[in-house]
Ligand code: ADP
């Protein structure tokens with residue numbers, strides 16, 4: 001047999017390496033920004049076109065390169081940042097592999113324009129698919145400009161694999177924010193298709209956070225600071241009352257490098273213990289400075305995990321430090337630093353006899369009193385005597401039902417009912433006896449509610465039907481009702497809105513406002529009346545009838561989060577995300593007590609839906625237990 005092994009030509013090797021370093025435009029942005037930081041730039045400008053697909057340009061005022069270096073930097077394993085293996089253990093730079101530029105040059109059209117302080121003229125190099133096409137002297141200011149055009153032009157498969165512009169742009173914004181947060185002493189500008197997304201002057205960290213995330217951050221940040229032999233902790237956490245449902249505002253930096261760490265995240269969450277509403281996440285911007293020798297930085301360039309020598313100590317310290325900060329700013333009423341020592345029994349107590357605690361009994365207490373009061377109100381026709389909860393606003397539609405045609409009150413035509421039966425029939429094979437059960441339900445849809453519903457654990461509505469029992473998840477069911485209503489409103493473009501006495505002023509970051517501006521028309525078709533949407537302010541003078549004024553900010557924030565996670569390309573799915581998001585925030589929550597009347601109303605609305613068995617996110621929202629099934633259980 002003849003020899004078969006050959007060395008891959010450089011451009012092929014580079015393309016393969018590029019696959020690892022450059023996954024999407026955001027990876028290029030990260031590498032170029034980090035190079036500019038390593039070059040000690042004080043002002044960095046990022047310009048992208050079409051989410052980086054056609055152009056990514058980074059301009060810096062750093063140390064620049066000589067013409068020889070400018071040529072060399074495009075070679076693989078060409079780096080100025082380390083020269084011997086030992087250097088690896090004392091890294092102070094972001095890069096060190098000398099791989100990024102070579103990789104990018106292999107899969108794009110690239111231009112390097114650079115000049116050092118001491119040179120009179122600079123250098124321009126043009127390169128296409130690892131091949132130098134042009135090199136010449138050029139008049140240029142000190143620093144470096146790198147232009148990356150037509151990314152993946154020679155790898156169509158990769159290019160086709162890229163997501164929509166909005167998704168790719170989101171990834172770029174994420175990378176940009178991480179670098180910009182880590183280096184507040186560097187000024188940044190970020191332009192996307194000629195619009196300025198960010199303009200961040202050199203500042204302190206607090207101001208940088210505010211400049212990136214908007215003025216709302218001003219009141220939210222609590223400083224964190226601690227220094228020990230192994231680590232210096234600094235930065236900010238957000239006050240617990242501003243905790244959010246997602247993890248968008250959680251940042252760890254180790255030696256100014258963004259990292260992800262489930263373990264350290266846990267330490268932060270532990271510090272917030274008892275202060276957060278269920279299902280919310282604390283926001284944080286935390287910086288850990290450690291001796292570079294104590295971390296294993298030899299990780300893949302695109303990875304953000306890190307390995308510490310002394311992870312456990314860092315965990316404990318981080319948790320205590322944050323607790324302390326929250327305590328100092330009187331956010332936590334009691335601190336448990338001293339808890340451990342207090343738990344130890346003091347010496348003089350050792351021989352003390354235990355005394356039984358005295359119990360005070362309220363002889364007037366009558367558990368039935370409250371119940372009796374509610375019953376009285378109920379009989380008097382006042383069903384909503386409980387303290388106002390936000391969901392109630394959603395339910396005001398029940399009363400208005402007769403006079404308005406809001407989407408809360410669908411009418412049931414025979415045709416619709418038949419359609420539902422079909423939908424349900426299509427669901428055969430799931431674990432409920434669909435046809436029979438739903439058929440029965442629909443038969444009494446128009447009949448007077450049979451007051452045979454009850455609420456289980458303020459979460460499920462249980463109702464009996466001829467053939468057994470239906471158990472409905474109240475939150476998911478209401479989401480379905482609202483979702484279909486919203487879609488109807490959006491498609492017919494007419495919504496009922498309530499005029500506010502005083503317009504609401506909401507503040508968001510400039511990027512969020514830009515995102516909301518894209519959705520303006522759709523929001524208006526759901527009933528929002530938007531007066532102003534610019535800078536960092538949204539002014540709303542009207543809102544859909546079934547929502548509460550006080551929940552508008554939350555609704556918008558949820559919407560923004562959903563849009564960021566699931567940024568759709570076409571306008572149809574944009575409607576869909578909007579409707580799903582609004583339905584999710586507006587739907588009655590688990591834990592909300594519902595009167596019988598409300599329960600029945602919800603059931604009726606649900607079974608008038610096109611798809612009464614699944615939530616908008618396709619979760620099963622009801623189950624049925626047939627009599628046969630129950631009979632079997634008693635065999
Ligand atoms: P690494 O950053 O790992 O060294 P790169 O491929 O990213 O590898 O860059 C190669 C070299 O090119 C760097 O080590 C640096 O000397 C030089 N270089 C890259 N970008 C810049 C820049 N913006 N300013 C000055 N020098 C740069």
Ligand code: MG
Nearest residue numbers: 031035095100
């Ligand atoms: Mg680099």
